[in-house]
Amino acid sequence: xxxxxxxxxxxxxxxxxxxxxxxxxxxxxxxxxxxxxxxxxxxxxxxxxxxxxxxxxxxxxxxxxxxxxxxxxxxxxxxxxxxxxxxxxxxxxxxxxxxxxxxxxxxxxxxxxxxxxxxxxxxxxxxxxxxxxxxxxxxxxxxxxxxxxxxxxxxxxxxxxxxx
Amino acid sequence: xxxxxxxxxxxxxxxxxxxxxxxxxxxxxxxxxxxxxxxxxxxxxxxxxxxxxxxxxxxxxxxxxxxxxxxxxxxxxxxxxxxxxxxxxxxxxxxxxxxxxxxxxxxxxxxxxxxxxxxxxxxxxxxxxxxxxxxxxxxxxxxxxxxxxxxxxxxxxxxxxxxxxxxxxxxxxxxxxxxxxxxxxxxxxxxxxxxxxxxxxxxxxxxxxxxxxxxxxxxxxxxxxxxxxxxxxxxxxxxxxxxxxxxxxxxxxxxxxxxxxxxxxxxxxxxxxxxxxxxxxxxxxxxxxxxxxxxxxxxxxxxxxxxxxxxxxxxxxxxxxxxxxxxxxxxxxxxxxxxxxxxxxxxxxxxxxxxxxxxxxxxxxxxxxxxxxxxxxxxxxxxxxxxxxxxxxxxxxxxxxxxxxxxxxxxx
Numbered sequence: 001x002x003x004x005x006x007x008x009x010x011x012x013x014x015x016x017x018x019x020x021x022x023x024x025x026x027x028x029x030x031x032x033x034x035x036x037x038x039x040x041x042x043x044x045x046x047x048x049x050x051x052x053x054x055x056x057x058x059x060x061x062x063x064x065x066x067x068x069x070x071x072x073x074x075x076x077x078x079x080x081x082x083x084x085x086x087x088x089x090x091x092x093x094x095x096x097x098x099x100x101x102x103x104x105x106x107x108x109x110x111x112x113x114x115x116x117x118x119x120x121x122x123x124x125x126x127x128x129x130x131x132x133x134x135x136x137x138x139x140x141x142x143x144x145x146x147x148x149x150x151x152x153x154x155x156x157x158x159x160x161x162x163x164x
Numbered sequence: 165x166x167x168x169x170x171x172x173x174x175x176x177x178x179x180x181x182x183x184x185x186x187x188x189x190x191x192x193x194x195x196x197x198x199x200x201x202x203x204x205x206x207x208x209x210x211x212x213x214x215x216x217x218x219x220x221x222x223x224x225x226x227x228x229x230x231x232x233x234x235x236x237x238x239x240x241x242x243x244x245x246x247x248x249x250x251x252x253x254x255x256x257x258x259x260x261x262x263x264x265x266x267x268x269x270x271x272x273x274x275x276x277x278x279x280x281x282x283x284x285x286x287x288x289x290x291x292x293x294x295x296x297x298x299x300x301x302x303x304x305x306x307x308x309x310x311x312x313x314x315x316x317x318x319x320x321x322x323x324x325x326x327x328x329x330x331x332x333x334x335x336x337x338x339x340x341x342x343x344x345x346x347x348x349x350x351x352x353x354x355x356x357x358x359x360x361x362x363x364x365x366x367x368x369x370x371x372x373x374x375x376x377x378x379x380x381x382x383x384x385x386x387x388x389x390x391x392x393x394x395x396x397x398x399x400x401x402x403x404x405x406x407x408x409x410x411x412x413x414x415x416x417x418x419x420x421x422x423x424x425x426x427x428x429x430x431x432x433x434x435x436x437x438x439x440x441x442x443x444x445x446x447x448x449x450x451x452x453x454x455x456x457x458x459x460x461x462x463x464x465x466x467x468x469x470x471x472x473x474x475x476x477x478x479x480x481x482x483x484x485x486x487x488x489x490x491x492x493x494x495x496x497x498x499x500x501x502x503x504x505x506x507x508x509x510x511x512x513x514x515x516x517x518x519x520x521x522x523x524x525x526x527x528x529x530x531x532x533x534x535x536x537x538x539x540x541x542x543x544x545x546x547x548x549x550x551x552x553x554x555x556x557x558x559x560x561x562x563x564x565x566x567x568x569x570x571x572x573x574x575x576x
Contacts, residue, residue: 124211155328
């Protein structure tokens with residue numbers, strides 16, 4: 001199996017198996033344009049993110065063997081639980097956010113779906129303020145507008161499951 | 165790390181400087197890395213309804229994404245797919261009795277465990293002419309409520325309990341004061357062609373000069389917020405059983421036809437909501453028609469066809485037949501699954517309510533009004549731990565955001 005070399009923004013080099021590298025639409029485009037012997041530069045990708053991505057593919061191969069199913073075809077359901085349990089730990093909200101950006105940049109569809117699911121799980125019980133912080137969203141409501149929404153849907157702002 | 169930098173209040177060491185630089189670069193990079201617009205809906209679509217409603221206040225762009233009709237539609241489709249894959253489905257239960265009028269959602273599992281209680285909009289209670297609204301049916305998270313028993317009651321409400329919003333419909337044009345006495349049946353269905361939800365009301369006027377009832381078909385369109393009349397003649401009259409079945413995009417009611425030799429024939433009348441057309445579906449051929457029979461339609465367990473419950477309680481004859489049409493619209497495929505006879509020491513005959521997805525039948529026991537689930541093959545009864553009141557409604561339900569984009573919908 002041919003290996004593709006990539007270099008991340010902080011100067012670290014990684015060797016990826018060709019079939020895994022091709023899962024990234026961005027890398028695939030580069031490979032089509034240039035020679036496969038060259039190192040592909042990824043200035044928008046950090047080394048820790050690359051480590052996580054390689055970890056994901058390794059995990060996928062493990063799960064495919066365990067469940068006997070082609071992971072790429074099955075996007076939700078039981079597979080997701082197994083994936084989530086492994087991937088979720090040691091990944092802070094901010095790190096997850098960054099990883100999501102990077103995976104979208106690299107165009108790795110299957111991992112993107114799973115990260116979106118993880119992100120949704122992390123976000124669902126947040127307050128409005130912490131949600132804004134996580135996504136870096138500008139608060140563009142006037143105090144009156146926001147108060148009106150809170151009054152109309154007060155039930156959605158209350159509940160034991162909402163994190164402080 | 166800051167302590168590192170200010171070692172003994174001297175200048176920054178080279179080591180600490182590079183650590184600091186890396187940290188600043190990292191923060192800078194994170195700030196620049198704002199998620200592209202297209203990703204946000206992909207994340208939002210996976211959020212539960214309560215979170216989505218709350219997050220409409222995050223910012224204006226999130227509000228417009230969440231309220232967008234195509235997002236609402238995609239969210240519904242995503243929910244339905246996920247429910248099918250994980251086999252987690254919900255049931256809506258409405259129970260009205262002497263001391264209670266409660267609505268709740270339950271999991272359609274072995275224990276029928278409660279998912280959540282539903283708060284009924286208080287504002288509606290003041291409008292009621294009867295003692296409670298009856299639940300006519302559900303469709304994509306919308307619940308059709310009717311307070312229409314008796315001559316002057318025409319209250320119809322389309323309600324989404326998941327987002328606590330409802331729409332009160334204007335009065336229909338066919339009423340007792342304008343058209344005389346009639347039998348009416350209503351149902352709510354999705355018009356896939358017009359991407360609209362329609363309440364269809366079939367009224368059979370009885371006070372006609374030639375004694376043959378005339379049938380008028382009206383519909384209320386959720387998209388336009390108004391009633392219309394269809395220039396269609398359904399093949400038969402509706403039966404006042406007030407039960408309809410929504411399956412395969414069509415509303416089904418029991419109806420009566422007169423044959424050429426003036427015999428009465430019972431059949432199922434199906435109205436395709438999108439195509440706006442009627443068709444007749446014959447009942448099982450071997451069914452002996454009798455005045456003493458009570459009929460009730462239901463959706464089949466696999467949600468692809470219809471079922472029929474035939475109950476007879478007389479001096480001479482006492483039975484509950486459970487039929488299913490194994491292949492939708494193929495009349496030869498009507499199959500009698502089971503015959504129930506009076507049970508227990510009091511010789512009571514249960515009434516059937518509906519089929520569950522598992523194929524079990526939900527029954528109300530006659531005397532104590534307990535709900536039980538009957539497994540057809542093993543003939544095992546399972547008590548669901550729920551008491552049915554005077555009025556009891558049980559049917560499938562799926563949560564959705566429908567009505568969120570409706571400006572005239574009332575929140576409570």
